[in-house]
Amino acid sequence: MAQIVCSLLFISLIMLAFSDTVDSSSSARAYLEAQCRTSIHRDLCVETLLPYVTKTILGPQQLAQISLAVCLSKARQTKEYIYTVAKHFNETRDFGDNQAIQECLRQIDNGVNQITLSVKEFQQMGRDGEENFVLHEGNVQSWVSAALTDVDMCIDGLLGDGIGGREEDMIKAKFLNVKQLASNSLSLFSRFSSRHRASHIVKNP
Numbered sequence: 001m002a003q004i005v006c007s008l009l010f011i012s013l014i015m016l017a018f019s020d021t022v023d024s025s026s027s028a029r030a031y032l033e034a035q036c037r038t039s040i041h042r043d044l045c046v047e048t049l050l051p052y053v054t055k056t057i058l059g060p061q062q063l064a065q066i067s068l069a070v071c072l073s074k075a076r077q078t079k080e081y082i083y084t085v086a087k088h089f090n091e092t093r094d095f096g097d098n099q100a101i102q103e104c105l106r107q108i109d110n111g112v113n114q115i116t117l118s119v120k121e122f123q124q125m126g127r128d129g130e131e132n133f134v135l136h137e138g139n140v141q142s143w144v145s146a147a148l149t150d151v152d153m154c155i156d157g158l159l160g161d162g163i164g165g166r167e168e169d170m171i172k173a174k175f176l177n178v179k180q181l182a183s184n185s186l187s188l189f190s191r192f193s194s195r196h197r198a199s200h201i202v203k204n205p
């Protein structure tokens with residue numbers, strides 16, 4: 001009898017624990033859906049941030065920082081991939097077939113640099129508080145926007161001067177992912193900074 005009571009207790013404890021995680025993960029999702037409301041790629045926005053908010057609820061500034069960091073990491077991976085393909089094409093194809101991919105390599109390299117700059121600028125913004133807020137805000141926005149333009153140029157180049165095959169599809173998919181992450185980061189960032197400005201007296205430089 002004691003054993004039955006014991007196992008019943010055990011089962012209900014498990015169920016309790018289980019329903020708790022389900023609850024907290026669905027409330028994390030609901031929270032992120034609200035935070036990602038202004039993002040064009042809202043589902044991606046939620047999925048990107050979900051692993052980070054299941055234990056702690058993060059504010060708009062932290063969410064924008066995480067989104068930008070994920071974007072940077074994907075952009076770096078994409079750059080490595082493009083480099084490998086470009087190198088392989090250099091060894092196996094004529095120079096003429098190579099233009100689009102070399103151009104993409106240059107653009108993703110620029111993109112990685114620009115996103116790196118905005119990540120640093122965002123960190124500096126956190127350290128400076130109200131000091132130079134508007135200046136930092138403008139820099140973060142213009143660097144992420146520049147990265148978006150670079151990514152677009154590669155995709156357009158590939159569409160125009162198709163390199164064909166599996167690589168072209170892979171490159172397009174990777175660039176599209178980076179582009180969507182950058183776009184989400186930009187909208188999360190704008191959400192954070194406009195709210196911040198609205199609730200603080202911001203010192204102009």
Ligand SMILES: *[C@@H]1O[C@H](CO)[C@@H](O)[C@H](O)[C@H]1NC(C)=O
Pocket residue numbers: 083086087090
């Ligand atoms: C491919 O060849 C071009 C022209 O020689 C060179 O500029 C470029 O750096 C090479 N790219 C890679 C990834 O090796």
